[in-house]
Structure formats: C-alpha cells, structure tokens
Amino acid sequence: MEEIAKAYIPGEVENEISEKWEVAEIGKAAPKSKKNVFTMMMPPANVTGALHLGHAITLTIEDVLARYQRMRGKDVLWLPGTDHAGIATQNVVEKRLLEKGLSRDDLGREMFVTKVWEWKDKYHARISEQIKKMGASCDWSREAFTLDEDRSAAVTKAFVQLYRKKLIYRDKKLVNWCPRCKTVLSDIEVEHREEEGNLYFIRYFVSATDRSICVATTRPETMLGDTAVAVNPNDPRYRDFVGKELILPIVNREISVIADERVDPKFGTGAVKITPAHDPLDAEIGRDHKLPSIVVIGPHGKMTKHAGRRFVGMPLNEARKAVVKYLDDIGNLEKIEKHTHSVGHCSRCDATIEPLESMQWFVKMKPLAAKALSLVKKKKLEFVPARFEKEFVRWLDEIRDWCVSRQLWWGHQLPVWYCKKVPEFADKRIRKKEGCQRIIVSEKPPKKCPSCKNLNITQDPDVLDTWFSSGLWPFATLGWPKSTKDFRTFYPNTVLETGYDILFFWVARMVMLGAEFTGKSPFETVYLHGLVRDERGRKMSKSLNNGIDPLEMIEKYGTDALRLSLVVGSTPGTDLKFSETKVTGQRNFVNKLWNASRYVFGVLGKNPTIAANPTPRGLPDRWILSKLNRLILETNAAFTKYSFGEAAGKIQDFVWNDFCDWYLEITKEAPNKKLLGHVLAQILRLAHPFIPFATEKLWENFFPKAKKPKLLALEKFPRPVKSRISERVEEEMKVVTAIITSIRSVRNELNVEPARKIAAIVYVGKFESFIKKQAGEIKKLARLSSLVVKKSGKKVENAVAKFEAGLEIYLPLSKLLDPKVEKKRLNADLKEAQNYLAVVEKKLANDDFTARAPKNVVEAERAKLASVQEKITKIEERIKVLG
C-alpha cells in the first residue's frame, strides 16, 4: 500500500483529483430517460471579475446537491454558464479605458464591443477555472453564455414573440435615469436610501394679486419645469385657489392651481408644485389633468434649454443652488427646513437616479405575473424556505411594467428597426413618397420597410436589460426555441438554487418568462441561500475592504475546508457570518478525517475490502453500526429537507465523536477489520458531497492494486439498514462510556497523572453482564491497572467514590485520598443531585401533572426520581463514612 501522508495537503491532492473527475466526465449528463433526471442550472456568473464568496456558497451548495443526487442514482444535469452582465461589464471596461484617458465614444460602438469581448474571453476563462477549483461537478459540455449564438437567438425570438402578443411596447414615460451610466434602469435596479436633505418652501403668487400659495419641495431646481400647483380638493385652506392662475417665479409663466385627491394636505404646506417631466407622482397627475410636460433636466444630469438661459448647461447640484439663491433674492423663498427622505441610487454605480421622461421599451407585466402566480397557487413551484413564497407573491401582485431597453452597447441589441422619414426607395418610381416611420420588429434584419419599401431603415441602438436574457436561462440553455432532445429531456428543471437577493431580478423573471414561453414553471423547487457576511454581520464590499477572497482560503486551507465552512452551521435563506477561523476549523476536521482513515487503512493492510454487511462482534461493533445507520437515516432526511448544514454537521459529529473518539479508541486492541472498512467506506460516501477531494483521494486506498480505481463520486449514497439501529445497544454503550468518563473526570479532579494506572471497582447492578464483557476496553480507556465489575458489593473503604445512575465507582487511592478534598467533591456532587431532585419532586408533587400528563412521561419522571434518590443516598452514606 502506498504511504498515506501524515497530514492532508490539499494542494497536492486537488489538481490530481480534479483531473480524474474530468477524464471520467462525472458531470456529463447522458440520461436514458426523462424519468430519472435531476436538472439544475448554475446561475450564470458575471464575466466582470473573479470568484467571490457569493459564488463559492452557490457552487458549494449546488455541487453538494448534484453529487448527492448523482450518488442516489439520478441522471444529473448541472449546467454551467456565464452572464454577459450588461451594465456591470460595460462599466468595468469603460473604467479600464478611462485609465488610458479614453471614453467609449472615442472607440466607437464596434471597437468598444470588440474590447468587451476580449475582456469577456479573459474573465470567462478565469472564472471557469475557479469554478473547477471549487470542485463543481457540472457538465462543461453544455456550457452556455447569455450572449452566445444560441442564447441570442432565444432572446430575439422571445422579444419578437412578446411584441406580437402585445406584451412588449414602446412608450414615453418617466423612467429611472442614471446620469453616470447614461442609461435607463428598471425600477428594481434603483436602491432607495434615506438621506438628509432640505425641504424648500417657495411662494407662488396668484396672477395680478398679492395672494399667494406656498409650496414645499425637496428639488427646487425642478420648479423651472412646473406646469401646475396641486392641492387636495377637500383642503379648506386652498378651496378658493383652485382654478386660479399663479405666476411661476423666475420663469414668469402662468400655471394653474388644480385639485387632486392624491395630494396629502398634511404634508408640507398641503400644496404641491407639479413637474410632470421629473417626478413620478407629478407625471401621473399631469397625465390625468392633461398638463404639459417641460423637460428641464437632460440625460447627462445638466439643465436643458427649457430651464432658461440663466441655467442651461448647469449641472444639477449647481442649478439647485442657483435657483435657490435666485428665489431668495427675489423674495420668494419662504424658508428651508431639514428633511430626510428616500433617494434612489443606481445599484451599479451608486449615482443619484433622476426621474426622466423618455421613450423606452417596456414589457407588460400583469399578464405574465398572473401566469406565475397561478403556478404558485397550483403548487407547481415550491420555495425553500417557504417564507419566500409570500415575498414572491407580494412582488408579483404589485408588479409594474418592466423597462427593458438600455442605452448601452454591450448586450443584445433590440431586434427593432425604424423606417426613416427621409426615404431611400427600393422602387425608383415612387421616389416622392416619404418613409412611413413604421416600427419593424423582426427576428431577421429586414432589408427594407415592409410597408413602404423604404431602404432607409435603422436598427434601434439600444440593448436589452441583462435580466431579460437570464430570464430565459432555464430553457435557453437547453436549446429553446428549438425543440431539442435536451429541452425535451431536462425541462422543466428540478431545482433552482440561488441567493435570495436576486429573487425578483432573476427568479421571478424566469418563472414569468418560463410560464409564457413553455407553459410550465421552469423549475419545481426554488432553494434560496443567504448572503455571506463578514464576522460582524456586514455585507462584504470593496469599500469596506472586509472581503475575504475564497481563492486565498483555498490556497491556505483547501477547497474542502472552504466548502464546509460555507455549509456547516448555515440554514436555508439565512445569512451566514463568515470568518477565517471557520475555515481553519474545517481544515482541522478534514485532517481529522484524513488521519482516521489513515489509521483504518493501516489496520486493513494490503488487501482492504469493503464489506457490504459485516458481522458485529461485540457491543462497540453493534453500537457503531447503530449510530452509523441512524446517521444515514438522518442525513438522507436532512437532504430531502435541503438542510445541508444539518446533514454535514451530523456527519462531522459522528466522525469526530462516535467514530474517532470512541469507536476507534475502544477497538484498537482487537479491531474488526471488515466492520472498520465498512464504516469508513460509508463515512466517505456520506461525506463525499461535502468534502469531495479528500474523500475521493482516501477512497483510492481501498484499491491499492487497481490501475484505475472506481471513483467515489460514482458510488452509491448509503441507505440506512434500519434493523441495525438499536436503542438498547446505544443505551448499553452509554453506560460503558459513562463509567470511563466518570473515572477520567475523577482522575482529573484529583490530579492523577495519566501515566499512573489505578485500580477501580464498579458495582453496576443490572448492567453487569455486558459491562463485564467490556472490562478490557474500560481498563484501557480509563487507564486502569485492574477493574473489578460486580452487580453490587460492600462499600469500599479508603477509596474515592463516584455515583451515577445505577452505578457505584470506587477508586482505591488510599495514598491520595484526602478526606477533606473527597468530602468537598462529594458535597458538590450531592448538591447537584439535590437540585435535580428538587426539580423532579416539584413536577411529581403537582397532582395535575400526574393526572393529565401522558403515563409514560409520568413514569419517566418517577424513574428519574428513584435513580436520583438512590444516588443521593449513596453519596450521603459516603460522606458519613468520611466523618
């Protein structure tokens, strides 16, 4: 047999094992039928940068699931991929260009997009490597990219189809504009934050009178675009102002006072200036009252010519100051109050979002959401944890139309063309006619306008929101819209696993688009994991500089340790506090498993075998089989609940405590090789989904002579043998360990050095028969020179005594025995027992308890009472003897 390294050194093992998996194509799905498949799509990673802990937790959980399902005999498809990540990627490339003093306009669209593709290639390669480093057993042969040919075809198809069903439309609306990214954003890409600002009170005079109305606003610069002042119709203060004309200060334009229910009389002065071009509520009111809309802020965050000569070209914050000063100068600024309100920020670059009126493309969401909601109602879609269903439903209930066009260059350009006004005719005979300006939405680029035959047509320069393409991911990855074999076999997916932070961005869109295009929920179960936070519970971010690099953790402690640290102690949907000490702890565990295996293989010798059902020889054998099968039962149960943390925790607990600390120690004298091999093999199989590298490497030791050992990754996951689980055996073993632990405890308390062996006499009552059989093991683990086991007997003089339930333990340590110390020790034991007695007595003294509680509960209490009373009696007697 090859020497097994004294410590597990991940660096030496991981590459070798990765390669073996790759050669064996363990991740490649080749199902025989649709019945047995398990499908899961990897959330496509952004090609913006390197692997972070968010990816690490995603990959870990998904790989655990994939490996578990594979070992259970499922035909697993876990499909990897990457996302072009529109704004995000464009931003990083632009930033890079800026370092060279270049803007995207300097390069032009075509050159710029070429640059982004170069970036994509580089980072795609890098992130793929890192995914492999995590141990991800996905199917690389089916890898997809949101912007590759097939996925682009799917996007076009989807867009055109939605347009034909009138679920996509073009309209001029107030949208969220990011002046830094210079594009519109959808509503969910805007992050709202409470910010301290000012509330400015401005006085507007009624035309040709000295009566006036004071309005309150947080954005005084928008007053240049006011087209009305609104008050609540039931507000007596303003009743007779309604219908009057006001003079808009600075601009000196007449605007009228209108009445609208939506005005809250309690806020500010109860009068609102209406700027339909720059405020969502104003836009609504403006629309309903047919007010004109005057755009005073342009797309670059600067004032337009409509703001007036004095302000045109001014950046927003400057314009604000200038307007305020002007108003103050002319005496129309009443006062300024501090005011906190929520301000929208770009989720990509954090710039303040400007509401801007603009012509954009929208997806009509209500009909799509209705389909998604009905899937939830029909239980075609299950959430883990369940509470996310509520959130999902609530969001869909209140859904608003989705702005999908973006003023970017990196992404799927809209399959939309416009017939230009200035004609370029195909048919020279109708030269004089103007282009009809129609909108052409088509899968294939049209050569001419289908209506007027105009050749002067141009494609819409905008691209689609990244999430539009990722919304098609569960089926676009399988070849949709073509009816491929993959699509027929693997759709719908079984599970969708991702972080809860993209429930709306991604999950909801997939469900809606999946329902629309395939008539089905794209997956049966949505499993949502929590976010990885730092040890203080803060989000990891570049600005806080509290990020931990998973690659550095892998370098230092190994992938297995990192994976465990992300899974153990985590619950679905709950954030995870991560710290390096967790990884260290898990590294220690992997090493423990490594060494326990090293010991076992040493015992097994040159021809190790894996017995399927070895015969137990004694209590420890029966006990470890009972514990093992209980573990298998519980692990499988935890997996079906998606409680991965629980499963991993239980396996660790078993390995460390039951297997290493007790079973290996207790059987060292005369190990049962077959059983040892069996238990280890089962441990490796159980642990493999969590700890793939170390377990795979250890597994090889079962086949020292095989040229190509069978891979653990392709083994069967253990099934519990329920007949091996025995309460009685576990109880008996508990008595054995109790004796050992009690003796060790006393030794420690009395400072008996471990090297010194001592004698012990134990009276064990009804446990006599099996304790006698374990005398050898007890002697060894308790460091005894001799051990006498009897049913009962005389109290042993000059001995340290310890009493447990049904047990009397005497350690004749005459030389060491100090009556004072011994008395103190016994008194402590006595006090503890008396406290417990009080608790039990109180319970039993309650007649309601004995009358109403179930019989077995009452009996259990009575048994407790009897045993603690017996213990107390013994301790008291002992104390008396000591005088």
Place this chain on the structure above:
RNA sequence: GGGUGUUUAGCUCAGUUGGUUAGAGCGUCUCGUUUACACCGAGAAGGUCGGGGGUUCGACUCCCUCAACACCCACCA
C-alpha cells in the same frame, strides 16, 4: 408607511410535532499516557434561552405584546 427575518454560553450556531439536569464548535482554564491525528487527546468552568404577559399539568418550543438589530417593498412633494 407596510412586510419579513434574527435575538439561546465571551464568539459562531444546533435545538424535530411543547415533557433533556438546554447542546456543539471556537475561545478560556487544568492536564498530557496512547506511533491515525498537537490541524490531537482527556477533563473543567461558562446560559434566569431579548423583556413582559398569556395558553397548558408542563413553554427555548405555541399565542399576544414590547424592545434591539438586520433586510425587503413603497410615486413621504
């Protein structure tokens, strides 16, 4: 303004349908016999389970309420 989650030992977390003397790991303290492991082993200290109220024979567990923290949603001018 709505909604959700969290609150258990110094720290990170387990605690199944209500019945345990409330557990584990890290950290702390004491001690080191055993060629699997010091990335280890043995032992110990440490908790009125966020506060209050209720249901119940019995509440860490169910209900109400309050508090702190975190997050999500919302057109608070």
